[in-house]
Amino acid sequence: MxxxxxxxxxxxxxxxxxxxxxxxxxxxxxxxxxxxxxxxxxxxxxxxxxxxxxxxxxxxxxxxxxxxxxxxxxxxxxxxxxxxxxxxxxxxxxxxxxxxxxxxxxxxxxxxxxxxGKKVGVHSVGDHTAIEVIGRDRPGLLSEISAVLANLQFNVATAEVWTHNSRIACVLYLNDNSTNRAVDDPTRLSVMEEQLKNILRGCEDDKEVGRTSFSMGFTHVDRRLHQMFFADRDYEGGGVTTEVDYPPSFKPKITVEHCxxxxxxxxxxxxxxxxxxxxxxxxxxxxxxxxxxxxxxxxxxxxxxxxxxxxxxxxCTLDTEGEQERVIKCLEAAIQRRVCEEMVITTPPTTAFPTTLV
CATH class of the missing domain: 3.40.1020 (Biosynthetic Threonine Deaminase; domain 3)
Incomplete structure (x- = not known):
């Protein structure tokens, strides 16, 4: 190299x-x-x-x-x-x-x-607590997440949701349904996290099927969604989204050369x-x-x-075929994530996550 x-x-x-x-x-x-x-x-x-x-x-x-x-x-x-x-x-x-x-x-x-109006992912800032969710996408998943949060008296103020290669990643900004303040009770947050994990896993025991975590640090939310998918290695998936969303003339063409x-x-x-x-x-x-x-x-x-x-x-430059192929796959995935489907949801302060959006 x-x-x-x-x-x-x-x-x-x-x-x-x-x-x-x-x-x-x-x-x-x-x-x-x-x-x-x-x-x-x-x-x-x-x-x-x-x-x-x-x-x-x-x-x-x-x-x-x-x-x-x-x-x-x-x-x-x-x-x-x-x-x-x-x-x-x-x-x-x-x-x-x-x-x-x-x-x-x-x-x-x-x-x-x-x-x-452009939020960033942090664990708790102002009146919101941010939680990250990534897992296998399926019909009705957001409705199930909505039901769990509503049952636990959490309100979703804003949610940003991307899907790619049959995976879903979202950042949810939550507060207490009665006080409209961020929730800091560790017991309550732990119960919510565990219930969301159970929904993401469904009938499967594999922990990698779905994960839930609290956002930490100060990261732009779009960048955080890219990072979540990258860590999830969605670029290795062989999903059908590329063929559905890109006609042959519009598929990304990415090459790596050495100067x-x-x-x-x-x-x-x-x-x-x-x-x-x-x-x-x-x-x-x-x-x-x-x-x-x-x-x-x-x-x-x-x-x-x-x-x-x-x-x-x-x-170092990208001299090995393996590294070049990885960069091409990652860039293709980054281009397709936002094109495939991006959903930004903002709800009134006192309402739960709407199930009609799914």
Whole structure:
């Protein structure tokens, strides 16, 4: 496996560089007639590309083109974006949010980094307790989960549900049905967790059939759903969702090549274009411990073409056939998860999880 080394960057020097060279953000509505140009220049740091793309995705902006360069100590991005109607971004509130979230203080302000209404997965925050559920999908499963929670006097304020390859993953934000406050009673939570596990397992004794856990830490909910599926190894499944949801002309075409001159592996993705496509791909590469050094993103009608120049965090490229195949499978799964089925459920504060949605 080829390995490329780059200069060591002292953390204290990086912090000093950030102070003397704060991020520069430009929102340009003049240069192009049909899109808004967003430019971000910043000192480079691990995960910065995902942070930027996450912010733009939370705003439901469509990235029609992008040029990424983060080799060395500096990070430079250019994004061509529109709204879902293909219009420029002219709302002053949205522009102000972009400038603040991507600007000098944005990366250190968690309250700014999440667009209002977009929740993140944590065990208990404010008036909600978050619980993660992953298991084998089947008809009526959400109705059964609903019945258990209603019987235990839990209210579901919001739920985000994805299905892929006959598996289901969801993050539920719960509170007490009578107080509308987060539930911290360990006995009550333990009873709920055990009953949900029993539903997920059904008649099977295999613990891997379904799992329930409480969300910990501060993770973007879409990224957490990707992580749950990745840990569940859904990319190894041979489900029929690919054939059902993708006509032959729209199936993702992913290739891995080696750029010997620069020491990169080149990931090329061609598939049907959609919102948050770049986020799903960058999120997956980041969680697989790959670093994106350069990228070019473009869309032509219903198709998207994306190219990423990457290395593993240890500096290695993807030289083995097994590793290349795994990356291709994981990216295919990441693209298909959101396309197959995404359900976001918000319920009134005093009502139980609705069974009519199943």
């Amino acid at each position: 080829a390995k490329v080394c780059w200069p060591y960057f002292d953390p204290e020097y990086e912090n000093f560089s950030t102070r003397i060279n704060p991020p520069r953000v430009s929102v340009d509505n003049i240069s192009y007639r049909d899109c808004t140009l967003i430019k971000v220049d910043s000192v480079n740091k691990p995960g910065i590309l995902l942070e930027v793309v996450q912010i733009l995705s939370d705003l439901d902006l469509i990235i029609t083109k992008a040029y990424i360069s983060s080799d060395g100590g500096w990070f430079m991005d250019v994004f061509h974006v529109t709204d879902h109607q293909g219009n420029k971004i002219t709302d002053n509130k949205t522009i102000d949010y972009i400038e603040k979230a991507l600007g000098p203080n944005g990366y250190n302000m968690e309250s700014v980094k999440t667009w209002p 010997e001159e620069k020491g990169y592996s080149v990931i090329s993705v061609q598939c049907k274009d959609r919102a948050k496509l770049m986020f799903d791909i960058v999120c997956t590469l980041t969680d697989m411990q790959y670093v994106v050094f350069h990228a070019t993103i473009s869309s032509d009608g219903p198709y998207a073409s994306q190219e990423y120049f990457i290395r593993h965090m240890d500096g």
